[in-house]
Amino acid sequence: MNPRATSAIAAAALLMAACSxxxxxxxxxxxxxxxxxxxxEVLSEFTEDTGITVVLLQAGDAGAMVNRAILTKDHPLADVLYGVDNTFLSLALSEGLFIPYRSTEIDRVPAELRDTEDRVTPIDFGDVCLNTDIAGLAALDIDPPATLRDLTEPAYAGLLVVEDPSTSSPGLAFLLATIDTFGEEGDYTWRDYWRDLVANDVRITxxxxxxxxxEFSGGSGVGTRPIVVSYATSPPAExxxxxLDEAPTSVVTAGCFRQIEYAGILAGTSNEQGARLLVDYLLSLRFQEDIPLNMFVFPANRDAALPDVFVEHATVPDNPVTMDPDRIDQNRxxxxxxxxxxxx
Amino acid sequence: MRLRTAAIIALPVAFLGYFFVYPLATILLTGLNSGDAGSAFAAVVTDPILRSVAWFTLWQAVASTVLTFAVGLPAAYVFARYSFPGRSVFRALTLVPFVLPTLAVATAMLALLGPTSPFGIDLRGTVWIILIAHVFYNLAIVIRGVGSFWEHIDPSIERAARVLGASRIRTFLEVTLPLLRPAILSAAALVFLFTFTSFGVVLVLGDLSHTTIEVEIWRQTTSFRRLDIAAALAIFQLVGVGLILFAYSRASQVRQLQLPYRPSGETLRRPRTAGERWFVGGTLAVLAVIVVIPIAVLVGKSLTTATGFGFENYTSLFTPTLGVTAPNAIGNTLRFAIPAVLIATLIGMLAAVSIAYERGRIGRVFDTMLMLPLGASAVMIGFGFLVALDEPIDLRTSVILIPIAHSLVAIPFIVRSTVPAMRSIQHRLREAAAVLGTSPAVVWREIDLPIISRAVAVGAAFAFAISVREFGATAFIVRRTSTTIPVAIFRLLGRPGSFGRAMALSVMLMGLAAIAALAVEALRGATTGDI
Structure with a gap:
């Protein structure tokens, strides 16, 4: 390589570094x-209204993101963190990641989603539920399971695929649902339940x-198993x-776990005013009504209108499992x- | 001369020091200090689960390397010695698997070796599916790394041995193999390091009893928040890599032969005898099974739609779905890949020059150090960037960090492909030029550069592929959202109903890799006449 090209590349690299x-x-x-x-366009509207540009950082899955926020809490990477859910909330709060803020829009959020001390602001929620392949189960002449316990019956042997709770957030949600359903003590605990699932040839990814x-055979899945741990909003996404006109998959409403996602202003922010405006915007109808068809979860703002495909095809389970974030954090x-x- | 070497070596040393050693050391110290370092090490040594993870990591890496050579070495020979129709296209195809995201490879492997296998074998939950995926991924390193060196070895040396009465096997073992030794050692070291630190393949195709140290480091940090155990594991991993690299360094210490260098075109010939035709045909058939069939599976899936077969998955990538369009994703990927290739080539060439011409211990130690980023935990380097690179300029979320993270992995490829070529240049050529009054710079430009540029092109193709696949610590850093092809594929696979689109985008990614590989082939062809 000639020296001129070498120095040109070196200069370009330095220039790029300096422009950070x-x-x-x-x-x-x-x-x-x-x-x-x-x-x-939703983010550019925020910029038009406030003159503030939003820079998006992606930081891995929910667990990885919280860990990275903790590791950098003395010198935060961002002003607002969005996507910490109830399974990681206690950890984030005990590390003192957030500055409390009561959003001007918070009154439009149902009380059961909110943090009592307004340390974080709920933005969306969704339910982790079993999904079934309608045609796949019909071909086997098997009914969809009505309860979690049904999955230990011989008829369901080799039909279920779940996610590893140590690497997957729906996997953790499903584990928590089984712990809540079967309990830690008694004749038949969650441990017995998992032993039976293993005996019934559960597949873990x-x-x-x-x-x-x-692994899942329903919808766009190319696998062989007709029952999977997914979301209550997966059928409308299909x-x-x-x-399509009809969903090829359906939701089992028993044993669902409710995930609530929050946003919080990071302690150490250099733009607290802008961060507040952004949290308010995340709860505004403009942002909230954009959530369902992008992230396939429900908006936390009860006034937000749902798209038709959600109204027609989404299932909201009646009694999803919820668990105290402190209990999750202490035992996870x-x-x-x-x-x-x-x-x- | 020593001063010149110091000047050349300064930039690569500073680069690796600041972007590799410093972040890694910082996070390892942070991790060990977050708990009791002694008990973290004790936990790693005594815990039967962690011990079995370490053992599995080592033996699957050895097995993967041996298998990759078993398939790759005959193929390297065929490409180096024979001309046949479709040779360049076939060779270019071997680079294609290297760029695929793990989930795409898992899709192909499960379709062929899973519950719906057309061969009727379900290898899920066994080590075989991991080993086969490793061979599929890393074959290109052997075929291209060894092959590009092999094709410049003068076949008349082997012919002389044969005329003097040596058998084919003896000729191979006592003539060819020693000549190939540096290239074989380089490729073996690269394949070993890649599989020793395998993350994505093992995460998707492995299970709790088939897991590597790297996956365990990820679990310990993200799921259990045990940065101390993760740091201890990363140190063990580093020690293992260090031992292997030390052995590699010793093995490659033998005196480099000054080879009569031949342009690749002159060493190629058509297979003549029936035996040769069978050998070439058979080798290509094995290659087709291992490389072409999985690629064909992905193409097939990309053409499968709800109503049958068609191009809907492709056409729908031109209107935004989930914020993804194909042209946009390709553009974003190239925006990182081009700087990554430039940085890796610049740093890699400077490093290679100092290694090739510095015969003493410094050159050897530096050579080994350069390979370390391949064998160090990408998870920990990613965390290291977060804790170390905030001062004096905050680079933690800078766009420049992404091509830099790619080039950490890519630099060894440039160095490995370049150093053997540099060392093979005959001193007599250079001395002759010097005697004739040519300045060293001109000698370098006229003699070294044409030979080296081909080797650099091989390395640059890998650098490009590494960046396109977003290899290394990139997956573990916090980055400004930019919908590159791997990010887009992951996002499409992250919502129900977009599987076909994700496959279509994977096929486009393979096309991009094939174009890059063919461009390298063309470049190599064009420079052959320089000698």
């Missing part, structure tokens, strides 16, 4: 998990992507992206380790 941004109040940085998605796309590591010992 410095924080200012015309910009607010929003750190999210990899599943986050918003229509571009590291993440939702492999479970739903590669209809929407597959351009032990539960996952015990689970791993059972299924290994």
């Amino acid at each position: 941004s410095t924080p200012d109040t015309s910009e607010v940085v929003l750190m999210t998990h990899d599943s986050f998605l918003v229509s571009e 590291p993440g939702w992507e492999a479970a739903y796309n590669l 209809v929407f992206f597959g351009d 590591d032990r539960w996952i380790a015990e689970w791993a010992a059972i299924v290994r």
Whole structure:
């Protein structure tokens, strides 16, 4: 390589390095998990209204994102963090990640979703539920399971695929649902239940992507198993992206776990005013009504109108499992380790 | 001369120091200090589960490397010695698997070796599916790394041995193999490091009893928040890699032969005897089964629609779905890949020059150090960027960090493909030029550069592929949202109903890799006449 080209490349590299941004109040940085998605025009409307540009950071899945926020809490990467859910909330709060803020829009959010001290603001919620392949079960002449316990029956042997709770957020939600349903003590605990699932040939994948796309037989899945741990909103997504009239999959409403996702202003932000405006905007109808068809979860703002495909094809379970975030935080590591010992 | 070497070596040393050693050391210290370092090490040594993870990591890496060579070495020979119709296209195809996202490879592997296997074998939950995926991924390293060196070896050396009465096998073992030794060692080291630190393949195709140290580091940090155990595991991993690299360094210490260098076109010939035709045909058939069939499966899935077969999955990628369009994703990917290739080539060439011409211990130690980023935990490097790179300029979320993370993985490829070529240049050529009064710079340009540029092109193709696949620590850093092809594929696979589109985009990604590989082939062809 000739020296001139060498120095040109070196100069370009230095220039690019020097151009990395410095924080200012015309910009607010929003750190999210990899599943986050918003229509571009929704963010540009925020910029038109406030003069503030939103910079999006993606930080891995929900668990990885919280860990990265903790690791950088003395010198935060962003002003607002969005996507911490009830399974990681206690950890985030005990690390003191957030500055409390009561959003001007918070009164439009149902009380059961809210944090009593307004340390974080609920933005969306969704239910992790069993999904079934309607045609696949019909071909086997088997009814969809009515309860979690049904899955231990011989008829359901080899039909179920779930996610590993140590690497997957719906996997953790399903584990928590089984712990809540069967309890830690008594004649038949959640441990007995998982032993029976293993005996019934449950398949475990590291993440939702492999479970739903590669092992599940319903909808767009190319696998062989007709029952999968997914979301209550998966059938409307099948209809929407597959351009279908009827959903090829259906939701089992028993044993669902409710995930609530929150946004919080990161302590150490250099633009608290901008961060507040952004949190308000995340709860505004403009943003909230954009949520369902991008992230396939429900908006937290009760006034937000749902798209037709949600109204027609989404299921909202009556009594989803909820669990106190403190209880989750205190037991999660032990539960996952015990689970791993059972299924290994 | 020593001063010149120091000047050349300064930039690569500074680059690796700041973007690899410093972040990794910082996070390892942070991790060990977050708990009791002694008990973290004790936990790793005594815990039977972690011990079995370490053992599995080691033996699957050895097995993967051996298998990759078993398939790759005959193929490297065929491509290096024989001309046949479709040779360049076939060779270019072997680079294609290298760029595929893990989930796409898992799709192909499960379709062929899962519950719906057309061969009737279900290898899920066994080590075989992991080993086969590793061979599929890393074959290109052997075929291209060894093959590009092999094709420049003068076949008349082998012919002389045969004329003097040596059998084919003896000729191979005592003539060809020693000549190939540096290239074989390089490729073996690269394949071993890749599979030793395998993450995505093992995460998707493995299970709780088939897991690597790298996956366990990820679990310990993200799921259990045990940064101390993760740091201890990462140190063990690093020690293992260090031992292997030390052995590699010792093995490649033998005196480099000054080879009579031949342009690749001159060493190729058509298979003549029936035996040769069978060998070439058979090798290509094995390659077709391992490389072409999985690719064909993905193409098939991309053409499958709700109503049968068609191009809907492709056409629908031109109107935004989930914020994804194909042209946009390809553009975003190239925006990172081009700087990554430039950075890796610049740093890699400077490093290769200092290694090739510095015969002493410094050159050897530096050579080994350069390979470390391949064998160090990408998970920990990703965390290391977060804790180390905030001062003096906050680079933690800068766009420049992505091509830099890619080039950490890509630099060893540039170095590995370049150093053997540099060392093979005959001193006599250079001395002759010097005697004739040519300045060193001109000698370098006229003699070294044409030979080296081909080797660099091989390395640059890998650098491009590494960046396109977003290999290494990129998956573990916090980045500004940019819908590159792997990000787009992951997003499409992250919502029900978009599987076909994700497959279509994977096929486009393979097309991009094939174009890059064919461009390299063309470039290699064009420079052959320089000698």
